[in-house]
Amino acid sequence: MLAVKVPKREAENARRKLIELGVLARGYAVRREGESVLFPVTEPVEGFELLEADFERLERRPHSYREVIEVPDEVRPLLPNSFDIIGEIAIIELPEELMPYGKAIGEAILRVHRHIKAVFAKGSKVSGxxxxxxxIHLAGEKRTETLHRENGIRLKLDVAKVYFSPRLATERMRIFKKTRPGEVVFDMFAGVGPYAVLLAKRAKLVFACDINPWAIRYLEENTRLNRANNVVPILGDVREVAGRLKADRVIMNLPKFTDRFLKEAMLSVKDGGIIHYYGFGPEEDLYSEHEAKIKTIARELGFTVEFLEERKVRPYAPRQFNIAIDFRVLK
Ligand SMILES: C[S@@+](CC[C@H](N)C(=O)[O-])C[C@H]1O[C@@H](n2cnc3c(N)ncnc32)[C@H](O)[C@@H]1O
Known part of the structure; x- marks a missing residue:
């Protein structure tokens, strides 16, 4: 094929120039010949020595498990484009029609993503x-405990015993950026600590409550792993804890039932403090219902609220979004 020949010392500049001109032929290994380097090109290029040469084809590594999986053509369009990765564990949502191919899908994921050691399918919705x-185990190791890295912290957790979603990483970083040094934070539904441990890098003190003993066990381990000595893990029902402490910032990450805990959150925040409320909302009217509930509880307690920011966090179901509302409480 057509090639340009350049002295070795000019190779890097030549490569950049050929890419810039859009003439470097992709998928071939560049060749060395004595003190020269040969680049395959798609058309003649002015200012370079041109010649004919053979090049070895580069084997392209597949980017997606869908390139290596063998399934009947009729189910191929159902293969998901994405899946969650938590540490070394992949969790994929498969439609019923693909379940008979679960093992093959799991093995294809392991083949393409070398850092993944175990693959599971979602067997139910998040509940309880x-x-x-x-x-449902599909392939690889039969283990559910892993170490996940996110926003510069390490989180040990068991995907079968606690809630964890890597899709909230950006949202957690958003809250971290709002946190100011010296603040007291109350994470009402802390899980294994992805908010609590992160915010502890800035806040003075973080109270982190959860009712799941496994979550608190991992949270304790994660505070040690990240030297977050200013996190206070609290095992129990937040209804019994709230109101007994006062925080500048309260995080309510239990979107399915957040509204049921608004009173506890408002009693736990200081005058002028901020609450980060999460919920689910339909696309056509994401926030109104939640705003109304927030205003009602505030009125019952004799407080007022000031809405600061509202945003979609991520898609949740068809035409449904996980939403966030930040508001200030004035007492
Ligand atoms: C959606 S998860 C969020 C966990 C964590 N914030 C995260 O981002 O991974 C909600 C958590 O709230 C906990 N929870 C549910 N009801 C509770 C209650 N009444 N008191 C304290 N924690 C509760 C659950 O055990 C679960 O870990």
């Missing part, structure tokens, strides 16, 4: 007080 789901 602990907000966990059933998992």
């Amino acid at each position: 007080e602990y907000r966990v789901r059933e998992l």
